[in-house]
Amino acid sequence: MSITVYRKSHFNAAHRLYRKDWDDTKNQSVFGKCNNPNFHGHNYELEVGITGEINPETGFLIDIEKLKKIIKEEVEDYLDHKNLNIDIPEFKNLNPTMENISVLIWNKLRNRLEEYYQISVKLYETPRNFVVYTG
Numbered sequence: 001m002s003i004t005v006y007r008k009s010h011f012n013a014a015h016r017l018y019r020k021d022w023d024d025t026k027n028q029s030v031f032g033k034c035n036n037p038n039f040h041g042h043n044y045e046l047e048v049g050i051t052g053e054i055n056p057e058t059g060f061l062i063d064i065e066k067l068k069k070i071i072k073e074e075v076e077d078y079l080d081h082k083n084l085n086i087d088i089p090e091f092k093n094l095n096p097t098m099e100n101i102s103v104l105i106w107n108k109l110r111n112r113l114e115e116y117y118q119i120s121v122k123l124y125e126t127p128r129n130f131v132v133y134t135g
């Protein structure tokens with residue numbers, strides 16, 4: 001038997017999608033509005049799912065207060081109100097797409113959670129566009 005606990009979170013961040021090694025025409029044709037040189041923001045919505053077994057002693061899969069604290073420290077404190085291209089070292093040479101942001105979040109959570117938990121990260125860049133990464 002396995003069970004999944006979810007915690008929602010939220011952050012605002014700015015980004016620009018482009019490649020330095022491509023010219024303006026190519027960047028515009030591949031990335032469109034997301035290539036705006038002056039950046040633009042998104043209200044990112046995050047759903048973190050933790051899967052495992054219920055601890056029979058506590059009745060918990062995971063202490064949700066502990067999960068809340070880890071998400072705050074690893075995701076909100078790190079990404080909220082940041083310019084992802086400029087402020088976040090991982091995106092210095094990597095496009096901060098919702099795909100790459102979800103992988104970054106998953107890796108940061110993986111470092112903080114016991115190995116017996118499975119982790120899924122669902123990241124909404126807009127209400128209709130989202131990605132799920134499970135490692």
Ligand code: NI
Nearest residue numbers: 015034040042
């Ligand atoms: Ni965008």
